Amino acid sequence: MRMRVFETATLAGMRLANRIIRSATHEGLGDREDFAARLAERYIRLAQGGAGAIITGYAGVSRDGRAWPNMLMIDDDDYISAYRRVTEAVKPYGAPLVLQLAHAGGRAEPAVTGEEAKAPSRRRYKGAATTARELTEGEIERIIAAFAQGISRAWRSGFDGAQLHAAHGYLLAQFLSPALNRRRDRWGGSAENRFRIVREIVDRARQTVGDFPLLAKLSAYDYDDGGMRLEEAVNLAGLCREASLNAIEVSCGNDNWFCVVRSRQVPVAAILELAPALRGASWLKKKVAALLLPRLFPTYGEQENYNVAAAAAIKAAVDIPVLVVGGIRRLDAIEGIIAAGQADYVSLCRPFVIEPDIVARLRDGRQEGSRCINCNYCLIGVGANPLQCYYGRLPGQR
Ligand SMILES: Cc1cc2nc3c(=O)[nH]c(=O)nc-3n(C[C@H](O)[C@H](O)[C@H](O)COP(=O)(O)O)c2cc1C
Ligand code: SF4
Numbered sequence: 001m002r003m004r005v006f007e008t009a010t011l012a013g014m015r016l017a018n019r020i021i022r023s024a025t026h027e028g029l030g031d032r033e034d035f036a037a038r039l040a041e042r043y044i045r046l047a048q049g050g051a052g053a054i055i056t057g058y059a060g061v062s063r064d065g066r067a068w069p070n071m072l073m074i075d076d077d078d079y080i081s082a083y084r085r086v087t088e089a090v091k092p093y094g095a096p097l098v099l100q101l102a103h104a105g106g107r108a109e110p111a112v113t114g115e116e117a118k119a120p121s122r123r124r125y126k127g128a129a130t131t132a133r134e135l136t137e138g139e140i141e142r143i144i145a146a147f148a149q150g151i152s153r154a155w156r157s158g159f160d161g162a163q164l165h166a167a168h169g170y171l172l173a174q175f176l177s178p179a180l181n182r183r184r185d186r187w188g189g190s191a192e193n194r195f196r197i198v199r200e201i202v203d204r205a206r207q208t209v210g211d212f213p214l215l216a217k218l219s220a221y222d223y224d225d226g227g228m229r230l231e232e233a234v235n236l237a238g239l240c241r242e243a244s245l246n247a248i249e250v251s252c253g254n255d256n257w258f259c260v261v262r263s264r265q266v267p268v269a270a271i272l273e274l275a276p277a278l279r280g281a282s283w284l285k286k287k288v289a290a291l292l293l294p295r296l297f298p299t300y301g302e303q304e305n306y307n308v309a310a311a312a313a314i315k316a317a318v319d320i321p322v323l324v325v326g327g328i329r330r331l332d333a334i335e336g337i338i339a340a341g342q343a344d345y346v347s348l349c350r351p352f353v354i355e356p357d358i359v360a361r362l363r364d365g366r367q368e369g370s371r372c373i374n375c376n377y378c379l380i381g382v383g384a385n386p387l388q389c390y391y392g393r394l395p396g397q398r
Helices: 035-048 077-093 137-156 171-176 191-209 230-242 257-261 268-274 283-296 308-317 331-339 350-354 358-363 377-381
Strands: 009-011 014-016 020-022 053-060 097-102 161-166 214-219 247-251 322-325 345-348
Touching (some): 035 053, 077 137, 137 161, 137 191, 161 171, 161 191, 171 191, 191 230, 214 230, 230 308, 247 308, 268 283, 308 322, 331 345, 345 350
Parallel strands (some): 020 345, 053 097, 161 214, 214 247, 247 322
Antiparallel strands (some): 009 014
16 A cells, blocks of 8 residues: 555646645744745655645735645735745646735734734634624625635736635635634625635636635634534535635644644643743743643643544545645555555655755665644744744754
8 A cells, every 4th residue: 555655646637647646834034035945945855755736835825814824825916926936946846836825814913914813703803902893795895805815826926726724724725614603794604604705715716716726724613612514514515615725724723723733742841831822921931921821732532643533524525636734744544544545645844944955865775654742832933933843942042
């Protein structure tokens, strides 16, 4: 079965050298003048290291949806020439490049956007400094247009596809979740209504980009009261298929977002040292934060392969390709997932942070699995610094 993992495959018309994909990973470069050159450098390393396809870190479709100052943006035609340089640089290396598009909604950071966060319904999101207010109809229409324009810009920039970030408690996931979307108008209530924003984005984008590959990342379940459950996600996956989305990447987590990147220990030291909100904070503020952090970052069940059962249920229900991400670390697990037909592709994030050539290492038999220890320091650090692996040590501790 090793052979199948490392055989070429066609995903939504894109030709992949194998079935292991780099899942979207915020690179923390969006605030740099030379972001295009630095992105290209990273993607070339990933492609040379064997990644079957590369999904970029999330790119914001509008300014009010930014979560970090260093988030990529795709809200203006002016970005097209820079992204074109990225896609042209990566093309010779063969790995398809997919741009992920996002809006943070209630998780947007007012200190970055300069305005209040907005969400399907009024809510104080976990860890947010302020309460998000409810979006108006007009604002929803503007967001749909912004996503459709973002997809069109991805297409014009030479990306091989685009992915809607409809997972992890960002805006589209906020609409899909029955817990986060309490609206009583045509954007809330039934599954069809909660899905309407995604359908309208895809319909609008298709008018310009035709059959350009469009993927969606979904949270199949979360730990929110009254939130997303697998049965509901299977139904939403069917709506994705019906709306002409070409593939679904299965993840988990919404307001309880730490289950996305679960680890056994709360990365307290990294948060106190590296998180932008706590940099330079007083001793007292850090002490209080250290006490509160375990509540924000609890430990969730399984540590490996934790979305595979959900992916398998979705795969059984839809006839479009399914990718699965989340704690996948070992080649034998990857082979098992593909052999059993639980998913068509696996995607990895942190294993590519520590070893951008992880696929070549697995393929050539140099390693049986990733060396990542799930410390999550990379995630905490990337809010203010370019993405890097810390391997559980703070910069001064090396
Ligand atoms: C540093 C870092 C940045 C991430 N950025 C994104 C992102 O931009 N978009 C996204 O959908 N998920 C993002 N994620 C989540 C990953 O794509 C993935 O779903 C999660 O890390 C679980 O996969 P893993 O166990 O292979 O790391 C990020 C995770 C980390 C650790
Ligand atoms: S910083 Fe930690 S979680 Fe991130 S890639 Fe390195 S070892 Fe893995």
